[in-house]
Amino acid sequence: MPTTTHRLAALTQRLPARVRTGYWTRVVPVLALLAVVTHIPSFLRPVWSPDEGFLATQARMLADGGVLYDTVVDRKPPLLPWLYEACFTVFGSLSLWPLRSLAIVAHLVTAxxxxSIARGRWGNRAGAAAGALYLLLSIGLSPEDTQAATFEVFMLPAMVAAFRYAERRRWLAAGIAVALCSLTKQTGGAVMLPVLWMLFQDSRRRGVRWLPALSKIWFGFALPIALVAVILTKPKGFLFWVVTGSGDYASFGGAWVQMAGRALGNSAILLGAGLGLVLPLGHRLWLKYRHRPLPAAGEERGSTADLWVWLLSSV
Structure with missing residues (x-):
């Protein structure tokens, strides 16, 4: 009688060769393992940050009949409170382990x-390196920021997806991804800037009309937000608590010294966390490009302007 091992081996052999030995078949398990290892500490505390506690409180109130942006309020979009509520409905509200597990999945999808973006531009090794470096640097800040199942973690997959869709000129999908990112945290909508930049560059290079593509982006962006604001929540409450009521965050008043200190402090922490990776990678890139031949007349190297626009919009 064949053993379980033999059955699995036979099943594996039936899979197409490109599945058994393909790029993603080899890379994804490594990234999954790295995502779990780097975020195991997230399970060591009941609550890592005040945001987790407040999200859990909102979820319990919603489960007991509360109404978002009416009897349950926060200056944040609704997707993550709804996700907490769904997890509490299925797994109970005594622990955040389901949310922490989903946060690891979000990190893996982002990686x-x-x-995929790096592989399409620079090849297989660059793709694997980009995914691994992201996961290693995803814990490069204080544990309260990197191990908690909060807004920043769950907005990242949609943010990177928006960039990837725009890169492939799938403008409707890019707009939807920006909307999902914004409905997780408002600042996630900053990815709209590199999306529009890529549309402008694509229309300039290919000589095509940009208005139809722009219409697709804005339709994809507006439709999910309108659905949430008008049908799934109260429009007036959504507008105040998500948009107009958060004006203090965008004002020019306030503690500039404290803000600058925190920004510089967190940047220094992240730089220190990545220093061990930056030095060998920088040396390798220097050796690679120092001996790279100059492009021939009329030949252009691949542009990275969209990546720089993405970086600046994120800042």
Whole structure:
């Protein structure tokens, strides 16, 4: 009688060769393992940050009949409170382990999408390196920011997906991804800037009309937000608590010294966390490009302007 091992081996042999030995078949398990290892500490505390506690409180109130942006309020979009509520409905509200597990999945999806972007531009090794470096640097800040199942973690997959869709000129999908990112945290909508930049560059290079593509982006962006604001929540409450009521965050008043201190402090922490990776990678890139031949007349190297626009919009 064949053993379980033999059955699995036979099943594996039936899979197409490109599945058994393909790029993603080899890369994704490594990225998954790295995502779990780097975020195991997230399970060591009941609550990592005040945001987790407040999200859990909102979820319990919603489960007991509360109404978002009426009897349950926060200056944040609704997707993550709804996700907490769904997890509490299925798994109970005594622990955040389901949310922490989903946060690891969000990190993994982000790493895979980043690997896809880098692979399409610079090849297989660059793709694997991009995914791995993201996961290693995803814990480069304080644990309260990197191990918690909060807004920033769950907005990342949609943010990177928006960039990837725009890169492939799938403008409607890019707009939807920007909307999902914004409905997780408002600042996620900053990815709209590189999306529009890529549309402008694509229309300039290919000589095509940009208005139809722009219409697709804005339709994809507006439709999910309108659905949430008008049908799934109260429009007036959504507008105040998500948009107009958060004006203090965008004002020019306030503690500039404290803000600058925190920004510089967190940047220094992230730089320190990545220093061990930056030095060998920088040396390798220097050796690679120092001996790279100059492009021939009329030949252009691949542009990275969209990546720089993405970086600046994120800042």
């Amino acid at each position: 895979i999408l980043l690997a």
